[in-house]
Amino acid sequence: MAETNIDINGGHSQVNPAATQAVQNNYYGTPVPLHEEAAARTVVVLSAGVDTAAGFSNPCSLVPRITDWLSTDEGKAVDSALRKHLKGLRFSYSRFVDDAIERLAHDLDRERDTICRRVSRELEENGALDEPQCKMGRLIVRLFSKITEVKAGATLDPETEELIREVTGKAPSDETIIDFSRVNYTKTFEDIIRYILQTSLHDTENPILRHVYSNLLDIGQLLARYFYGFFTNRQSLVKTYLYIAWTLWAYLVHEEQTVAAGNQSGSAPVYGQLSGREQVQVVTFNHTTLAAAASPSSIYFNGDLTHYVDVENKNDLQVDDLLSLDLPVFFADRLAGELSLEGDRLAVPIPSFMPPLKLKPVITGRYVTTWYRTAEAIHRASRILILGHTLHGGDAFFNDMLRANRHAEIIVVGRDLAAACSDVCLTLQLSPTRYTQIIVQGHPARKYDNRITVIAADLHDLDLTDWLE
Numbered sequence: 001m002a003e004t005n006i007d008i009n010g011g012h013s014q015v016n017p018a019a020t021q022a023v024q025n026n027y028y029g030t031p032v033p034l035h036e037e038a039a040a041r042t043v044v045v046l047s048a049g050v051d052t053a054a055g056f057s058n059p060c061s062l063v064p065r066i067t068d069w070l071s072t073d074e075g076k077a078v079d080s081a082l083r084k085h086l087k088g089l090r091f092s093y094s095r096f097v098d099d100a101i102e103r104l105a106h107d108l109d110r111e112r113d114t115i116c117r118r119v120s121r122e123l124e125e126n127g128a129l130d131e132p133q134c135k136m137g138r139l140i141v142r143l144f145s146k147i148t149e150v151k152a153g154a155t156l157d158p159e160t161e162e163l164i165r166e167v168t169g170k171a172p173s174d175e176t177i178i179d180f181s182r183v184n185y186t187k188t189f190e191d192i193i194r195y196i197l198q199t200s201l202h203d204t205e206n207p208i209l210r211h212v213y214s215n216l217l218d219i220g221q222l223l224a225r226y227f228y229g230f231f232t233n234r235q236s237l238v239k240t241y242l243y244i245a246w247t248l249w250a251y252l253v254h255e256e257q258t259v260a261a262g263n264q265s266g267s268a269p270v271y272g273q274l275s276g277r278e279q280v281q282v283v284t285f286n287h288t289t290l291a292a293a294a295s296p297s298s299i300y301f302n303g304d305l306t307h308y309v310d311v312e313n314k315n316d317l318q319v320d321d322l323l324s325l326d327l328p329v330f331f332a333d334r335l336a337g338e339l340s341l342e343g344d345r346l347a348v349p350i351p352s353f354m355p356p357l358k359l360k361p362v363i364t365g366r367y368v369t370t371w372y373r374t375a376e377a378i379h380r381a382s383r384i385l386i387l388g389h390t391l392h393g394g395d396a397f398f399n400d401m402l403r404a405n406r407h408a409e410i411i412v413v414g415r416d417l418a419a420a421c422s423d424v425c426l427t428l429q430l431s432p433t434r435y436t437q438i439i440v441q442g443h444p445a446r447k448y449d450n451r452i453t454v455i456a457a458d459l460h461d462l463d464l465t466d467w468l469e
Contacts, residue, residue, distance in 0.1 A: 042468060043381040044274065047285040049388020049414070053459040054268035054290060055259045056252075062219045066251045067093040077328035078250045085339050086239040093247075096222070116144040118211040121418065126207055137208040140196060143189070154178040219248060223355040230311065230361075235341065242339075242350060249351040250331070253305055253322050256288050260323050269460045270387055277468050281377045285389065285398075287353065289322060299374050301398060303352035309364040310338065312348040316364050360397050375401050378408075385467050386412045387459060391427040399427050410452045411467060417456035421446055424454055 048059045057065050069075040070093065083089055123129070123137045154176045156164075164172050185193075196212060223244055229237025271294040274282060282298040284291040287305045291298040308317050317338070319325060340347040352364060362368060378384065378401045391399060391412070402410075410428075414420030425432040425448070435446040443457040455462070 042383045045386045047389035051286045081331035091240045220356045227355045273464045302354035307352040383409045391423040
C-alpha cells in the first residue's frame with residue numbers, strides 16, 4: 001500500500017496502513033434520496049442531557065466515575081485483563097487527574113473567566129443551593145474576580161498611554177505595566193485551587209463545582225489526543241487509546257446494567273415519550289441502548305455500546321446482550337482472544353465510539369451509511385427537536401448538516417437559557433440580540449428568525465407531544 005503523508009500537529013507523519021480513512025469535516029450540496037425512512041417530518045436529536053436525565057452520568061463526571069469504578073472488584077478485573085495485553089502501558093486515570101489539577105492550578109487564565117461567569121450565574125439563578133454550596137460559589141467568584149481586577153488594573157488605558165507619549169516622547173510597547181506570564185500564584189492560592197478542584201472531582205453532582213471541572217476532564221478530548229496514534233503508528237499512543245476507550249465502554253455498560261436493574265430507565269423523561277413514534281426519526285449522540293429500545297430505527301451518530309470494530313482487519317463485531325454481560329469474563333476471555341498487537345497476526349479491536357476530531361475518521365464502513373442517513377433525515381425534516389445537546393463546540397460535522405437546512409423549524413431545549421441561546425446563535429450564525437421573549441409550556445423561551453425556539457426547561461418538565469405529531 002502506498003505511503004501517504006498528512007499534516008498532524010504541524011508535522012508530517014506516515015499513515016499506518018491500518019489507519020482509518022479520513023473524511024473532510026464539511027457537508028456540501030443536496031443529498032441523493034436514500035429511502036422513505038429518511039423522509040420523517042420530525043427529527044429528534046438526543047445527546048448527553050437526555051441520558052443524564054435517565055439516570056446516567058454527566059459526561060463531565062465520567063473520568064472521576066471511571067476512576068472510582070476501577071477500584072471496585074469488577075473494575076480491577078477489567079483493568080488487570082487490559083493491562084495484561086497492553087504491555088508497557090503507562091497511563092492511569094489517577095495520574096491524569098492529578099496532572100490536570102496541577103496544570104489548572106498553575107495556568108488559570110484560560111478557564112478563569114468562564115468558570116467565574118458560570119458560577120455567578122448559578123448563584124443568581126439556582127434557588128435550591130444550600131449554604132455550603134453558596135459559600136463555595138462565592139469563594140470561587142471572589143478569588144477569580146480578584147485576579148481579573150488586578151489584571152484589569154494593570155492595563156494601560158488611553159489616557160495613561162497619551163501621558164507616556166507626551167512625557168517620554170515614546171509610544172508604549174506593552175499593554176500592561178506587569179508581565180503576568182512571570183507572576184506566580186502564592187502557595188495559599190494554589191492550595192485553595194487544588195482543594196476546590198479535588199472536591200469537585202469527588203462531588204460530581206454539586207451544581208457549583210460542575211462548572212469547575214466541566215472543561216478539566218473532558219474524556220472526549222482525551223480520546224482524541226491518543227487516537228492520532230493510529231495515524232502515526234505509535235504503539236504507546238495506540239495502547240493508551242485502547243485502554244481509555246475500553247474502560248469507558250466497560251463503565252458505560254456497567255452503568256447501563258445498574259440503571260436497568262434500578263428500573264430508572266422506565267421513568268426516562270424523553271425515551272418514554274419517543275416510544276412507538278414510528279413517524280419520528282431519532283438521531284442520538286449517546287452510546288446507550290435506550291434510544292434503540294424506544295425507537296428501533298434510531299441512528300447512532302457517534303457509535304453505540306453494542307458494536308466494536310477490528311481496525312486492523314476491518315471486521316465489524318457485536319455484543320448481543322449488554323444487560324447480562326459479565327464484564328470480567330468478556331475482557332479476560334473474548335477480548336483477550338481478539339486483541340493481538342505483536343507477532344504475525346495483528347488485531348486491534350476498539351469500541352465504535354467516534355472521538356471528537358476535526359476530520360471524521362471512518363473506523364468502520366457502517367459510519368458511511370450512518371452519516372448519510374443522518375444527512376438525509378436532517379435535509380428532509382420540517383421540524384428538528386434538539387434535546388440535551390450542546391451545539392457550539394459539539395460535533396462540527398453534524399452542525400454542518402444542521403446549517404444546510406434553512407427551512408426547518410428548530411426547537412432547542414436546555415436548562416441554561418443564556419448558554420443554550422449562545423450556542424444556537426454561534427452555530428446557526430444568528431444575531432444574539434435579535435429575538436422575542438416568549439413562554440412555552442410555562443417555561444421562559446426565546447424565538448429567533450421566526451423558526452428557531454430555545455426553551456429553558458428541565459427535560460422532566462416538558463411535554464414533547466406537540467412536536468412529535
